[in-house]
Amino acid sequence: DTAVSQTPKYLVTQMGNDKSIKCEQNLGHDTMYWYKQDSKKFLKIMFSYNNKELIINETVPNRFSPKSPDKAHLNLHINSLELGDSAVYFCASSQGLAGVGETQYFGPGTRLLVL
């Protein structure tokens, strides 16, 4: 049983396209996150979503939008893809908020390549 799953694992697309990455967690957690691991291997928070409250990292372009149909899912939509969006995107979840000492559990990652 995969605790945090992401689909697709690989995504190759053309510049300007719109794409989505799905994330599901079966841990019963209340908070979900999206991280981006860039070419320099830094993992950086993009969004956190808890009880319908979305907190956005101010550096994330508004072409990126998370959508949560329910507590177990947090999908990432990306509009007008750019070359610089190529990265590995990780979904994560935690029982509560990271700021109160919660451990986050990560999905396997989605490798996005924009051509």
Next chain:
Amino acid sequence: DQQVKQNSPSLRVQEGRISILNCDYTNSMFDYFLWYKKYPAEGPTFLISISSIKDKNEDGRFTVFLNKSAKHLSLHIVPSQPGDSAVYFCAASERGGGADGLTFGKGTHLIIQP
């Protein structure tokens, strides 16, 4: 501006010996620290954590030490095993942090040699 720094990109340790991975941080508001292990093409896997009210946490072969005055933490693995070869990320969170995410270091690639 790296708030969490792992200054050793890689570390080679002989099997059976102790592996010590280091991490420094600059944000004094961090109050919870975690170590993650990552294999290629997989997501980070939680290893061990420590709250700022403690200075040591032990779980089997893994021990994390926290020195708040030096803003330094370390992960000790003893004895090191071949399966420990992976990239290890240090991460931290602060109470009430902006996006409630973790701030990660750049990672240290640990290589266990037979």
